[in-house]
Amino acid sequence: MxxxxxxxxxxxxxxxxxxxxxxxxxxxxxxxxxxxxxxxxxxxxxxxxxxxxxxxxxxxxxxxxxxxxxxxxxxxxxxxxxxxxxxxxxxxxxxxxxxxxxxxxxxxxxxxxTVVLSPEEQIVTSGPPSARRRFFDKMFSVVSRDYVNTLYLYGRLLKQRNAALKKFNNEQKNPNEIELWDDSLSDCGSQLWRLRNELLCEYQKRLELISEKYDREIKLSLLFNNNVPTKEIYRKGLTSALKKDLIRKHTSFGPHRDEISVYWNSRDLRSHGSQGEHKLALVILKLAELLIVIEKTNAAPxxxxxxxxxxxxxxxxxxxxxxxxxxxxxxxxxxxxxxxxxxxxxxxxxxxxxxxxxxxxxxxxxxxxx
Missing domain, CATH: 3.40.50.300 (P-loop containing nucleotide triphosphate hydrolases)
Structure with missing residues (x-):
């Protein structure tokens, strides 16, 4: 390519x-x-x-x-x-x-x-969880058509449920309109979580390989939730969070709230990494991105x-x-x-x-x- x-x-x-x-x-x-x-x-x-x-x-x-x-x-x-x-x-x-x-x-x-290595991308290691979710969502959308289709559908369903939450007021006895979205969101959200975790595990192997090739004294790894909920458990998660969601007017449970951390030799890089470690970690993350894109698409970006x-x-x-x-x-x-x-x-x-x-x-x- x-x-x-x-x-x-x-x-x-x-x-x-x-x-x-x-x-x-x-x-x-x-x-x-x-x-x-x-x-x-x-x-x-x-x-x-x-x-x-x-x-x-x-x-x-x-x-x-x-x-x-x-x-x-x-x-x-x-x-x-x-x-x-x-x-x-x-x-x-x-x-x-x-x-x-x-x-x-x-x-x-x-x-x-394409794979971009730019100072603007440093937020992947130093920024909030949302920055890492965007990084992996973008990467996995490139390597998996199932992932990008599920991600787009999830985004639409989440937007519709959040719109229903914003319309709800305390005078309503039953949040029926909100619950109408829960079944579709549970199905799509559990699929997205499963696809993301499968790809994170694949990416982790490439990340460890690249970091070892760069320097055997450096071990970069990811920490993420391996417990992917079934549709039924996901639905229970939405129900449990409903009271809080009604107050905050947005959905608080789901893969859009995922936390993915980068670890440098067993230390959380965001909290404890030096400026030099952040710069080098971003480069290694990007080289691992190159590797997974090549292997999953059979073409070099x-x-x-x-x-x-x-x-x-x-x-x-x-x-x-x-x-x-x-x-x-x-x-x-x-x-x-x-x-x-x-x-x-x-x-x-x-x-x-x-x-x-x-x-x-x-x-x-x-x-x-x-």
Missing amino acids: SIGSIEMISFRNHAHTILEFNRGLTVIWGENGSGKTTVLEAIHSLSLGKSFRTSKRRELIKDGSAQLVLSGLFCSNGNDEKVSLLQNQNGERKIKINKDTIYNRKDLIGRNN IFLIDDLFAKLDRGRSRKIISLLQAMKDDDGNTIQTIVTTTDLLLLKDSGLRFEDENARTYHLERGCSI
């Missing part, structure tokens, strides 16, 4: 930029504010239909422009696929694959996969690395590059990697070979000229 080119029109600070990418390595360098990360954001937007940096769509449109346009040429299993995205100032979007309009973002997920090597010392950077270069797709090809940096010398010192024939380099200047 790879991307051949991208065109950005009125996307953040890019007025009109066209870039072509090598099948191996592409390096985009320049000073801060030159639009390097925006290129990665554009690729991710075409892959998943959303930015990894913001949920505020209007931020993506260049000042003074009425709309933005993104277009990318992807290749998977020898087949070319053009993905385009148009968005206006109201946040309304139209996504097309070749000439066919995609009406649900879910239908885009899993087609042209595009790896988008945003200014990583400014955050790590030379020794750690070289170890990471060594692990990355050892990863191959089913045909024995290295993973297509697109890297941003402010310092080419620092990047060269990390062990990335960007001067050979399989690499391409772009220099962006402020104003996004090349």
Whole structure:
């Protein structure tokens, strides 16, 4: 899986930029504010239909422009696929694959996969449980069609039950409308919990493998609830929490409240990890994500690395590059990697070979000229 080119029109600070990418390595360098990360954001937007940096769509449109346009040429299993995205100032979007309009973002997920390693992702290790749920939901949606379908259905049912909770008032004797949703939510929620736990167990094996390859003295692991409730037990959980839910006006029981913790050598990383441990743990988590996507989809995703090597010392950077270069797709090809940096010398010192024939380099200047 790879991307051949991208065109950005009125996307953040890019007025009109066209870039072509090598099948191996592409390096985009320049000073801060030159639009390097925006290129990665554009690729991710075409892959998943959303930015990894913001949920505020209007931020993506260049000042003074009425709309933005993104277009990318992807290749998977020898087949070319053009993905385009148009968005206006109201946040309304139209996504097309070749000439066919995609009406649900879910239908885009899993087609042209990317893995992003960016400072914005550090919240996965340092942030609240919701950040880790989003991380794993996104990853598992890419590798499992059952997972993404169940997740979307669960989200709709949860929204409807919460709407019923908000309408309920103390004068009503029976919360019948709320209980109408409980059967469907119990069925879907128990399925989602089961699928998530199965995939977490699979991911855990890859995480332990990558951390051991990086350093035998480091053991990264996950802590999560292994007790997946049946539909009947799930229904009892909703019933037990109903009184509290009526007061708080939202559903407090279910996989949307899951707590997944990352442990570094038996210590909760969020509570006890140093800044350096957090940075390194994120890299290992992302390499494990690469591995599970390759193995579950039989295709290597595009790896988008945003200014990583400014955050790590030379020794750690070289170890990471060594692990990355050892990863191959089913045909024995290295993973297509697109890297941003402010310092080419620092990047060269990390062990990335960007001067050979399989690499391409772009220099962006402020104003996004090349």
